[in-house]
Amino acid sequence: MPRYALKVEYNGAPFSGWQRQSEHPSVQGAIEAALGKLEKRAHTIAAAGRTDAGVHGLGQVAHCDMEKEWDAFRLSEALNYHLKPEPVAITACARVDDAFHARFSATWRRYLFRLVCRRAPLTHEAGLAWRVPHMLDPVAMQAGADRLIGRHDFTTFRSSICQADSALRTLDRLDVEPVERPDGLEIRFHVQARSFLHNQVRSFVGTLERVGAGAWTPDDVTAALEARDRAACGPVCPPHGLYLAAVGYAPDPFDHI
Incomplete structure (x- = not known):
């Protein structure tokens, strides 16, 4: 499955933090829901850090695995379309190899x-x-x-x-x-x-x-x-x-x- 790195910007005010929660809105949940509009299945993404409720992101990084090859720019544009009106934006997207992990590959x-x-x-x-x-x-x-x-x-x-x-x-x-x-x-x-x-x-x-x-x-x-x-x-x-x-x-x- 092709893997993509996502650079994510968000206003954390309406969210209960980054991490997906069953009863409260989260940044992870918003992005996974947008991915589900592009490939209709359950998606799980990983991030460089799990920010708390109310904390914002300027350069958070996450990665996702897709079933088909996407042009990285088109993937970011499609995600941004489906993320509206949430205060979350994909500001950059890049194809990465399977060894890349948003959390474990981070050096700082x-x-x-x-x-x-x-x-x-x-x-x-x-x-x-x-x-x-x-x-x-x-x-x-x-x-x-x-x-x-x-x-x-x-x-x-x-x-x-x-x-x-x-x-x-x-x-x-x-x-x-x-x-x-x-x-x-x-x-x-x-x-x-x-x-x-x-x-x-x-x-x-x-x-x-x-x-x-x-x-x-x-x-x-x-x-x-x-x-x-x-x-x-x-x-x-x-x-x-x-x-x-x-x-x-x-x-x-x-x-x-």
């Missing part, structure tokens, strides 16, 4: 988290960023973020329901980028690793928000990390500012598009 994943500092509620960006009503110090936040780079036991920064066998992970990047806006300050967190624990990025951002607000110091971040205790984590921020931004492969199946 990068997340973006958007935080906006302003007094007024967000209107046009409601559900797309986390608003805090006070200013934050991005320099202090970067100093705290630097304490998390490298290979550590991240027990403190993972959900109590995380199913990973080990909390050991290598964090390659955690950049805090301030972006001036007419209405305040946006802070973008760029977080990259080979793999992540459940709620790890949201735990990082919620903790670093406390550093930016002056309630924590970078030393407190180190102490929390070394505690290896979920109770030592700062607040976990909401999901709606989080985006699965990109997934890396070697070679990248979308390079030639």
Whole structure:
């Protein structure tokens, strides 16, 4: 069966997450239903990461197996037609060999988290960023973020329901980028690793928000990390500012598009 890699963009607000569920809408379910319109049978796709309810996708990657050969561009166009009006789009599609697996072939994943500092509620960006009503110090936040780079036991920064066998992970990047806006300050967190624990990025951002607000110091971040205790984590921020931004492969199946 020919295999295709799909690059997927979605607004996670109306979904209960990526993973298919019997009683709730999911991104996976929407794509599998669209595939069923093209080849009338049950479809199962696999993704690079299972995002939670309310989390968005900019560069999620999934793969699907088809019964017939499709031109990759025509397959993406057909899927986008049948995905309407769901806020899901296939932004790229590529034919791949059978050894390619969206999850297991991935060499890294990068997340973006958007935080906006302003007094007024967000209107046009409601559900797309986390608003805090006070200013934050991005320099202090970067100093705290630097304490998390490298290979550590991240027990403190993972959900109590995380199913990973080990909390050991290598964090390659955690950049805090301030972006001036007419209405305040946006802070973008760029977080990259080979793999992540459940709620790890949201735990990082919620903790670093406390550093930016002056309630924590970078030393407190180190102490929390070394505690290896979920109770030592700062607040976990909401999901709606989080985006699965990109997934890396070697070679990248979308390079030639």
